[in-house]
Amino acid sequence: MTIRFNLNSxxxxxxxxxxxxVIDLLREDLGLTGSKEGCGTGECGAxxxxxDGVPKLACLMLAAQLEGTQVETVEALQQTDQGRAxxxxxxxxxxxxxxxxxxxxxxxSLALLRQEEPLNRxxxxxxxxxxxxxxxxxxxxxxxxxxxxxxCCKI
Amino acid sequence: xxxxxxxxxxxxxxxDAVAKAAGTERYAADLYPQGCLWAGAVRSHQAxxxxxxxxxxxxxxxxxxVKVLTAADVVASNRQGIIHKDMPVLCDxxxxxxxxxxxxxxxxxxxxxxxGMSAVQLxxxxxxxxxxxxxxxxxxxxxxxxxxxxxxxxxASICKGTGLDGFDACSVxxxxxxxxxxxxxxxxxxxxxxxxxxEDGGLLMEVSTxxxxxxxxxxxxxxxxxxxxxxIVAPSLGGGFGGxxxxxxxxxxxxxxxxxxxRWVRMQWDREESFKAGYKRHACRMEYKLGAAADGTLQALxxxxxxxxxxxxxxxxxxxxxxxxxxxxPYRIPHTLxxxxxxxxxxxxxxxxxxxxxxxxxFGFESMMDLLAAKLGMDPLELRLKNALVRGDENCxxxxxxxxxxxxxxxxxxxxxxxxxxxxxxxxxxxxxxxxGIGLASVFNAAGYxxxxxxxxxxxxxxxPEGTFLIHNAVTDMGQGNSSAFLQIAGHILSxxxxxxxxxxxxxxxxxxxGSSSAGRTTYTFGKALITATEELKARLLNWAGMIxxxxxxxxxxxxPGRVLHQPSQKEVSxxxxxxxxxxxxxxxxxxxxxxxxxxxxxxxKGFFIGFPxxxxxxxxxxxxxxxxxxxxxxxxxxxxxxxDGGRVLNPGMFDQQVQGGVAQGLGYALMEDFTVRDGVVKxxxxxxxxxxxxxxxxxxxxxxxxxxxxxxxxxxxxGIGEVAxxxxxxxxxxxxxxxxxxxxCHGPLTPQRVLAGVKG
Numbered sequence: 001m002t003i004r005f006n007l008n009s010x011x012x013x014x015x016x017x018x019x020x021x022v023i024d025l026l027r028e029d030l031g032l033t034g035s036k037e038g039c040g041t042g043e044c045g046a047x048x049x050x051x052d053g054v055p056k057l058a059c060l061m062l063a064a065q066l067e068g069t070q071v072e073t074v075e076a077l078q079q080t081d082q083g084r085a086x087x088x089x090x091x092x093x094x095x096x097x098x099x100x101x102x103x104x105x106x107x108x109s110l111a112l113l114r115q116e117e118p119l120n121r122x123x124x125x126x127x128x129x130x131x132x133x134x135x136x137x138x139x140x141x142x143x144x145x146x147x148x149x150x151x152c153c154k155i
Numbered sequence: 156x157x158x159x160x161x162x163x164x165x166x167x168x169x170x171d172a173v174a175k176a177a178g179t180e181r182y183a184a185d186l187y188p189q190g191c192l193w194a195g196a197v198r199s200h201q202a203x204x205x206x207x208x209x210x211x212x213x214x215x216x217x218x219x220x221v222k223v224l225t226a227a228d229v230v231a232s233n234r235q236g237i238i239h240k241d242m243p244v245l246c247d248x249x250x251x252x253x254x255x256x257x258x259x260x261x262x263x264x265x266x267x268x269x270x271g272m273s274a275v276q277l278x279x280x281x282x283x284x285x286x287x288x289x290x291x292x293x294x295x296x297x298x299x300x301x302x303x304x305x306x307x308x309x310x311a312s313i314c315k316g317t318g319l320d321g322f323d324a325c326s327v328x329x330x331x332x333x334x335x336x337x338x339x340x341x342x343x344x345x346x347x348x349x350x351x352x353x354e355d356g357g358l359l360m361e362v363s364t365x366x367x368x369x370x371x372x373x374x375x376x377x378x379x380x381x382x383x384x385x386x387i388v389a390p391s392l393g394g395g396f397g398g399x400x401x402x403x404x405x406x407x408x409x410x411x412x413x414x415x416x417x418r419w420v421r422m423q424w425d426r427e428e429s430f431k432a433g434y435k436r437h438a439c440r441m442e443y444k445l446g447a448a449a450d451g452t453l454q455a456l457x458x459x460x461x462x463x464x465x466x467x468x469x470x471x472x473x474x475x476x477x478x479x480x481x482x483x484x485p486y487r488i489p490h491t492l493x494x495x496x497x498x499x500x501x502x503x504x505x506x507x508x509x510x511x512x513x514x515x516x517x518f519g520f521e522s523m524m525d526l527l528a529a530k531l532g533m534d535p536l537e538l539r540l541k542n543a544l545v546r547g548d549e550n551c552x553x554x555x556x557x558x559x560x561x562x563x564x565x566x567x568x569x570x571x572x573x574x575x576x577x578x579x580x581x582x583x584x585x586x587x588x589x590x591x592g593i594g595l596a597s598v599f600n601a602a603g604y605x606x607x608x609x610x611x612x613x614x615x616x617x618x619x620p621e622g623t624f625l626i627h628n629a630v631t632d633m634g635q636g637n638s639s640a641f642l643q644i645a646g647h648i649l650s651x652x653x654x655x656x657x658x659x660x661x662x663x664x665x666x667x668x669x670g671s672s673s674a675g676r677t678t679y680t681f682g683k684a685l686i687t688a689t690e691e692l693k694a695r696l697l698n699w700a701g702m703i704x705x706x707x708x709x710x711x712x713x714x715x716p717g718r719v720l721h722q723p724s725q726k727e728v729s730x731x732x733x734x735x736x737x738x739x740x741x742x743x744x745x746x747x748x749x750x751x752x753x754x755x756x757x758x759x760x761k762g763f764f765i766g767f768p769x770x771x772x773x774x775x776x777x778x779x780x781x782x783x784x785x786x787x788x789x790x791x792x793x794x795x796x797x798x799x800d801g802g803r804v805l806n807p808g809m810f811d812q813q814v815q816g817g818v819a820q821g822l823g824y825a826l827m828e829d830f831t832v833r834d835g836v837v838k839x840x841x842x843x844x845x846x847x848x849x850x851x852x853x854x855x856x857x858x859x860x861x862x863x864x865x866x867x868x869x870x871x872x873x874x875g876i877g878e879v880a881x882x883x884x885x886x887x888x889x890x891x892x893x894x895x896x897x898x899x900x901c902h903g904p905l906t907p908q909r910v911l912a913g914v915k916g
Contacts, residue, residue, distance in 0.1 A: 024265075026187070031187035034179065036182075038343035039426040039807075039842050040426055041841055044343060074177070075177075077176075077177065090172070091169070091176045095176075096172040097812055098175075098343070098392060099171065099343045099345070100173050100342075100634060101343050102342040124850075128850045131850070132842065133850075134343055134396070134816075134847065135344055135812075136816050137815035137853050138819065138858050140852070149365040
């Protein structure tokens with residue numbers, strides 16, 4: 001079927017089976033390999049994308065569910081101040097090791113940033129609790145999000 | 156342009172961080188070559204059985220299925236394994252674990268691959284399986300490998316001083332039995348790669364691997380492709396932790412490529428396949444006896460360690476040997492007997508994993524230290540300080556320590572920390588229905604391959620025609636950041652900023668054999684080789700600049716970002732210009748390094764094959780503060796402190812990354828990770844059943860670098876610390892539970908069920 005949606009602000013039309021997994025659509029059909037697949041069963045969060053601003057797991061979504069939506073992936077981070085702030089904070093705070101969980105972490109973090117509320121470390125950890133990282137122990141990831149929150153939510 | 160200076164000793168952001176944060180870093184799993192075939196292994200559902208038949212006819216006839224291969228299609232040895240080549244690429248007679256590969260399907264699409272794999276008809280005659288140490292070691296047990304009597308992959312001992320006679324003079328003796336679970340690496344990027352046969356018959360493979368150069372030999376041995384015609388490209392790994400050291404997809408992919416008529420083939424294990432067929436940390440059973448004088452001076456140790464290596468060897472013997480070498484902790488013990496058995500079973504294959512056999516033994520030993528302290532009525536930190544190794548001492552394996560030995564410094568710094576100083580106040584403030592405890596662990600971990608193995612690297616750096624520098628990394632970066640350390644090393648020597656030093660990840664065609672990314676030797680060994688190469692390149696650049704600027708010598712000449720400047724005259728020549736003057740071969744420098752080995756090997760070890768002894772160790776002192784919920788047995792880790800001796804710290808930020816990551820993996824091992832296999836069947840094949848720590852499970856982890864001495868042999872004084880932090884959490888947590896509740900838990904992980912059972916007696 002033909003599926004129309006906005007992908008990182010670009011109107012996109014895909015001809016694919018309606019039950020194609022969104023993670024495959026993004027990575028294999030559209031070449032956006034920034035979103036990662038770590039488990040395929042909705043447990044690790046590496047494939048987190050935003051659909052109409054809400055964090056979703058691309059491994060558990062089917063292509064048809066994207067019809068008419070706004071989809072954001074890690075590739076769109078550079079388009080916005082919040083996205084750039086996140087990327088810089090992740091890089092400079094040492095939040096990145098192997099990096100495989102990072103795109104998903106950042107998309108979950110972006111949803112947190114958009115709440116435009118000050119968040120303490122516990123709240124950040126809660127917001128990221130659906131995203132597994134095997135390298136960092138999360139300390140520097142929380143540092144990075146805390147910094148991005150401070151920069152973006154100057155209230 | 157990133158114009159920040161690369162200087163040793165500063166927390167310069169990693170060179171790969173920006174690309175990884177932008178999602179543009181390309182991993183092996185991100186490769187989908189145009190028109191590639193998809194390959195998948197059909198695996199045994201029996202843990203032990205004889206192959207009666209593998210009928211591929213129906214599968215091969217399905218639309219979209221291109222080939223179905225079996226062992227009959229493998230022309231060479233069909234055996235892989237880093238040292239002990241006992242693991243078939245495709246099983247030819249027996250299956251030895253639930254997941255052993257029997258057939259390999261190549262298909263046009265993922266969907267066709269699934270259909271094809273389901274259509275392969277397997278007929279296996281079940282044989283009785285051996286699923287625990289006792290049944291595998293029983294006198295009448297069937298042999299898992301015919302050439303391994305007693306189902307023993309290895310059996311070894313270390314005897315130092317008078318061995319068990321040392322107990323005669325002990326005033327106090329404590330004993331304990333311990334066990335540790337199987338742990339999965341659980342890297343987020345599962346085993347994956349792409350390959351194709353090139354026109355000259357050579358094999359090109361881009362793969363998630365910790366050992367690209369060695370992979371060539373494994374593939375060559377198994378599949379018969381001359382190793383010189385195998386090219387391995389190894390991009391950044393989405394995690395490794397030892398689980399990608401040795402062949403995972405490599406031989407299967409190579410075999411697929413041999414039958415793909417020059418087309419690309421892609422293979423990626425899904426999470427369940429990764430958990431079932433990937434390597435694991437060895438489950439271990441331990442019996443410990445420790446004796447001391449009345450004043451707490453350690454006198455004698457008897458340790459018995461049994462490692463379950465599963466169906467195939469991988470590095471099981473070496474894992475056991477390293478565990479044995481560390482079985483007495485970082486302490487002076489004059490008399491030791493350490494015995495080890497590495498046992499084949501029909502469980503999934505165990506292999507290398509961060510802290511390689513050592514974290515098991517550390518649980519046993521550090522629990523024993525607290526038991527001994529309690530029996531002596533002594534402060535557990537005092538006991539550790541009293542017995543801590545210093546340079547010049549012999550360790551528990553009889554090796555005299557000639558390199559930096561910082562455990563005492565680590566313990567002293569921990570002693571000064573408020574977590575230790577204020578421990579009684581903190582414990583007394585325990586909330587209702589909670590009990591607070593503080594636990595310690597002293598840890599150490601060898602760096603390098605150890606005796607009998609050449610631990611060498613050849614680094615290559617070049618000045619490009621654009622006037623930038625390119626490092627040809629040869630040891631893969633699985634996330635630990637060695638490639639960023641290499642940028643910092645070269646940038647520091649050449650006085651360049653981050654925009655002018657680039658790095659190419661390993662490619663066996665353009666880099667040189669430098670060993671695996673493992674054993675705490677990656678930055679150390681390659682870093683030393685890189686220093687040599689970079690110093691030579693710097694000398695060449697200064698010489699050229701001196702010729703062009705008509706200078707009689709190098710006085711006043713210095714490298715600066717993008718140029719060589721003669722300070723007195725302020726004349727300069729750009730690196731682009733220098734690159735133009737220099738011949739191509741002159742712009743490339745190589746450097747070699749061989750890590751130090753022990754010249755006077757103590758005659759203490761028997762039954763060791765390779766890897767004994769080690770001469771360099773990283774050390775650490777760990778402290779955990781936790782709360783035990785008296786009603787549920789739930790443990791809440793409140794704070795964690797790790798003081799680590801890694802010699803001189805090249806990059807404090809990356810140092811903390813390794814320590815925090817190791818501690819987090821160790822806390823998973825301590826609290827929840829329990830890879831469960833029943834009758835050979837994996838019961839925890841996903842992240843819903845195999846739990847690893849999430850952000851809410853990990854406390855703030857404070858990492859402090861020991862203010863000790865640099866490691867003189869290391870690059871700028873560093874030594875590897877990628878593994879040592881993994882060792883602390885399990886014993887520290889167990890010691891804290893004992894401190895809180897008076898209950899000694901001896902079987903990991905310390906789940907609420909076990910804690911509650913312990914508390915209720």
